[in-house]
Amino acid sequence: MQSTSHGNSTTIELPFKRPFDWTRLLAFIGGRAAAGVESVEGGVYRRAIEWHGDEGTVEVRPHERKHRLVVTVDGDAQRHADELAEPLARMFDLHADPRRIASVLSRDPLLAPLVDASPGLRVPGAWSGFELVVRTIVGQQVSVKGASTIMGRIVQRAGRMIDGHSHEATAWRFPTPAELAAADLDKIGMPTKRVEAVQRFANAVSTGALPLDEPDADAEALKRDLLALPGIGPWTVGYIAMRALRDPDAWPDADLVLMQAIARRNPALLKPAQQRAHIERWRPWRAYAAVHLWNGVAMETGAARGG
Structure with a gap:
């Protein structure tokens, strides 16, 4: 990994093994992105982030010549750029x-x-396991496009707009587990039982019962605990294991x-x-x-x- 600082931004380069199908990886993530939180535009992945209390924006694109992804971190979060290398490598499946x-x-x-x-196809990950599980529950028995629409409503109903954010497509912060658990999701476009499943899951994460985004969490225990929640079945757990728990x-x-x-x-x-x-x-x-x-x-x- 290489890193370079430029004023209010830091750039890091993350290597990968060829072949690497960036176009299809990005198409998968972009087609399922929550509007306002993360975006895929012009071959670039972008989202606002918070890391150890510092906020910023991360942009990811392929290097023009080298077998690397180029990550640019703007804002106060740039001071943690080196720490961001591993979660981003997991998200884009760079260890494959x-x-x-x-x-x-x-x-x-x-x-x-x-x-x-497509010999370089990767398993798309996610920046946030919590967001991914919410998206997965929302997506049960609806189209990919329909799930993205409802996710956008959830963001605007329970999330927070970032003041002064320079990029409109990533100007919203996804709700925290506690915010989502307490939000009014009435008439949001989901059956009542699915709303209950989303908020029950969010509550479990907010109380620490489901340490989904903890790097050292026991993946098998997480799968068992997820499966025990009403509204989460084997398909959902398998999909989460693929994309959030990184089970190949x-x-x-x-x-x-x-x-x-x-x-x-x-x-x-x-x-x-x-x-x-x-x-x-x-x-x-x-x-x-x-x-x-x-x-x-x-x-x-x-x-x-x-x-």
Whole structure:
């Protein structure tokens, strides 16, 4: 990692192993971003952040020549730029070895064309595990676009606008767990039980019962505790394990888009039991297989579906 300071900003460079499909990684994140909190524009990821009480903005883009991402941190948060390297590396899956992953997934004729089409595909992470879980609960049984719309309403209902922020698309702070747990979410566009699930989860995080964004938290315990909450099932936990807990072998169980994509690519795999047996051959990289299948659907339909 390299870092350089320029007045009120600091730039760090984060290396990755090629190939690296930045375009599709950014398309996945951007298609699911909460309006006003994070944005994807012109090949750049941007959001306002707070780190150890200091606020600022982070921008991420690929280096023009080197195999690195260039991260620019503006504002007081720049004093923690070196600490931000690891959470950003996790978010953009920079520790992955794409050739090693492809060597396993390409053995299956079902996945091989997808891996060939996007050999550097990563599993998109998230800046905040808390935000991601809220987005995942909101997204249950609704379209990707519909979930993003409701997330924007949640931000404006319970979040906070940042005074004097220079970038309109990232001028809102996502509500804290305590703020969301106490917010009035009536008529926000979700069924009552889903609203209750979101606020019950937010309360569990605010009280410390679910230390979701703690680096040393026990991932298996978090999955068990999440699954015990009403309104959070195996699909939700699998998806969270992929993107927030960074489990490379996580699988969002019974994902309808994945099930349809598998059956379409191999008509012999119509039944759930047949599919469950087949995806065992994708271990220990099932999360990457899921992203390849979702990406395949997006390329075919021209729209984000799944996740």
